[in-house]
Amino acid sequence: MAKVLQKANSFYDIYERKSGMNKDITHYCPGCGHGVLHKLIAEAIDDFDIRDRTILISPVGCSVFAYYYFRVGNIQAAHGRAPAVATGIKRAMPHSIVISYQGDGDLAAIGGNNIMQAANRGEKITVFFVNNAIYGMTGGQMAPTTIVGQKTTTSPYGRKPENEGYPVRMCELISTLEAPLYVERVALGDPRHTNKVRRAVRRGLKNQIENKGFSFVEVLSVCPSGWKMTSEQAKDWLQEEMVKYFPLGVYKDESSKVETTEAKPHVFTIDNINENLSIPTRESASDKVEKKPQQQYRNPKLIIAGFGGQGVLMLGLGLAQAGMEAGYQVSWIPSYGPEMRGGTANCHVNLSTERIGSPTVSQPSLLIAMNAPSLDKFEKQVVKNGMILYNTSLIDKKPERSDIESVGIPATEIADELGNTRVANMVVLGAYIGLTGILDKKTLFQALPKFIKRNAMIPLNEKAIERGIEFVQK
Amino acid sequence: MAGNDQEYPKVVIREDECKGCGLCIVSCPENVLFEQKHLNRQGFHPAGYKGQGCTGCTFCFYQCPEPGAITVYKKGYVEEEVS
Numbered sequence A: 001m002a003k004v005l006q007k008a009n010s011f012y013d014i015y016e017r018k019s020g021m022n023k024d025i026t027h028y029c030p031g032c033g034h035g036v037l038h039k040l041i042a043e044a045i046d047d048f049d050i051r052d053r054t055i056l057i058s059p060v061g062c063s064v065f066a067y068y069y070f071r072v073g074n075i076q077a078a079h080g081r082a083p084a085v086a087t088g089i090k091r092a093m094p095h096s097i098v099i100s101y102q103g104d105g106d107l108a109a110i111g112g113n114n115i116m117q118a119a120n121r122g123e124k125i126t127v128f129f130v131n132n133a134i135y136g137m138t139g140g141q142m143a144p145t146t147i148v149g150q151k152t153t154t155s156p157y158g159r160k161p162e163n164e165g166y167p168v169r170m171c172e173l174i175s176t177l178e179a180p181l182y183v184e185r186v187a188l189g190d191p192r193h194t195n196k197v198r199r200a201v202r203r204g205l206k207n208q209i210e211n212k213g214f215s216f217v218e219v220l221s222v223c224p225s226g227w228k229m230t231s232e233q234a235k236d237w238l239q240e241e242m243v244k245y246f247p248l249g250v251y252k253d254e255s256s257k258v259e260t261t262e263a264k265p266h267v268f269t270i271d272n273i274n275e276n277l278s279i280p281t282r283e284s285a286s287d288k289v290e291k292k293p294q295q296q297y298r299n300p301k302l303i304i305a306g307f308g309g310q311g312v313l314m315l316g317l318g319l320a321q322a323g324m325e326a327g328y329q330v331s332w333i334p335s336y337g338p339e340m341r342g343g344t345a346n347c348h349v350n351l352s353t354e355r356i357g358s359p360t361v362s363q364p365s366l367l368i369a370m371n372a373p374s375l376d377k378f379e380k381q382v383v384k385n386g387m388i389l390y391n392t393s394l395i396d397k398k399p400e401r402s403d404i405e406s407v408g409i410p411a412t413e414i415a416d417e418l419g420n421t422r423v424a425n426m427v428v429l430g431a432y433i434g435l436t437g438i439l440d441k442k443t444l445f446q447a448l449p450k451f452i453k454r455n456a457m458i459p460l461n462e463k464a465i466e467r468g469i470e471f472v473q474k
Numbered sequence B: 001m002a003g004n005d006q007e008y009p010k011v012v013i014r015e016d017e018c019k020g021c022g023l024c025i026v027s028c029p030e031n032v033l034f035e036q037k038h039l040n041r042q043g044f045h046p047a048g049y050k051g052q053g054c055t056g057c058t059f060c061f062y063q064c065p066e067p068g069a070i071t072v073y074k075k076g077y078v079e080e081e082v083s
């Protein structure tokens, strides 16, 4: 046991983030419970030696500025959303110690569902829930936890159950769930109780260090300003009135039943991300494409348009899927308006060796037009020296533009010869890769099962692609 | 001075960081803390130590909301420990 008790190392010496003067003191009111709890948390972080892997989520409420003080990783979350932010961090960085620090307005009102869902999922985080029975920051309005009879600015005659319902007891609610590991309610106020808070804080953190599960520590706290009391009156009111409605004690503790394990950090490298997403590494990208496309065909931005049922969305999806397997950066977004049913449909596709800034394509370098309205609609948007690939089976005129390359292909007729007009989209896809060399046939064939659900259809689609290639290469 | 038992236990209050809430004073079982007459930089009457009688029980430390306002040196504290 240390022979000196002083400001914890997990606090900044000087609170540089705080604006104005007085960067050596907190912004809290005299006697505020937040400061006491901060001290207990900081001390525990020091003692457990977890400062370099602790991430504290500051809520909205008086403790919104907790990140001014704690010398740990800090994130400030939107009102009530700290448990969701904590979930994301913890899952991405399982070895970190994630603390969701929240007031009662934040946790039990606006974030009520957020905390229940995180608890129900058993996120391996530690929640410190500061229940001061009021909205402190905004000037003392009633909170879900305001006790019956308590006067606040929005319950000036005292909370009445007929009007405002009963105070919400979060420990009781959360302990009905299957997943939470440890749920305890403690109270500040006098040295004996504060010592119990200290122990609960440490248990909550230890559970996470031992990778055991969701820990929820409710700390009954004082808000002398909101309660319009002196610090001493506030601590007495907490001990005499608040604890009657919020019984102290352990509501759930499964920690002895769960084995201690070590949470391993995820290692993020390009290779293992690609592996997880089944994307070949970038190096192999160009190897897979037999011949490099000529300059004007590289990094194409496509609009693929037709009427519903022509499979234009599928055409784009297939191109993006195969492109991804070939190692390109790809994007695909369908774009359909109210005319979706029976009307026209289109999608935007990018295939690029560079990062893609925006998935939407307003100036395509390639337009694939499967029917006449699509050609009319998008011809003007194609960039100079771009290309239009159009379905002559259904479009009986030529594109008007002379500053672009245009290639017509009787896709629907070829598909019909193969026995199914619906594979016209694959005929065009074949024509496209045959013309430009953006992908080779082998890669495209390998990708087919990823976007064609019915296996029986694959041979027909392969044939259609081959016919498209043959058509443009003869 | 190091290791001089006469000096410890003791409590040190950084007056400029004190908000005068008085929680340390009411928590002290030995009654050796008091509210000072003068005002500090922020306009609060800071808590003070009477100069003797502290047992190093740490009660005041854990009641004080301000992270740096109170330091408690327990019995047997030797100065080298801090550095």
Ligand SMILES: Cc1ncc(C[n+]2csc(CCOP(=O)(O)OP(=O)(O)O)c2C)c(N)n1
Pocket: A060, A061, A062, A063, A079, A102, A103, A104, A105, A106, A107, A110, A130, A132, A134, A135, A136, A137, A138, A143, A223
């Ligand atoms: C989305 C949103 N809604 C409302 C507010 C206003 N607001 C700020 S703090 C607060 C209540 C905080 O109360 P509590 O969580 O009890 O924290 P305390 O201030 O008492 O520590 C509210 C409603 C906000 N900042 N953002």
Ligand code: SF4
Pocket: A027, A028, A029, A031, A032, A033, A034, A062, A132, A136, A137, A222, A223, A224, A225, A226
């Ligand atoms: S308003 Fe209440 S909760 Fe907020 S800092 Fe002041 S005392 Fe603390």
Ligand code: SF4
Pocket: B010, B011, B027, B028, B029, B030, B031, B032, B033, B053, B054, B055, B056, B057, B058, B059, B060, B061, B072
């Ligand atoms: S450590 Fe204990 S005895 Fe000493 S001043 Fe603080 S409360 Fe009083």
Ligand code: SF4
Pocket: A031, B013, B017, B018, B019, B020, B021, B022, B023, B024, B025, B046, B047, B063, B064, B065, B066, B069, B070
């Ligand atoms: S508890 Fe802290 S802030 Fe309050 S009077 Fe004592 S030293 Fe000052």
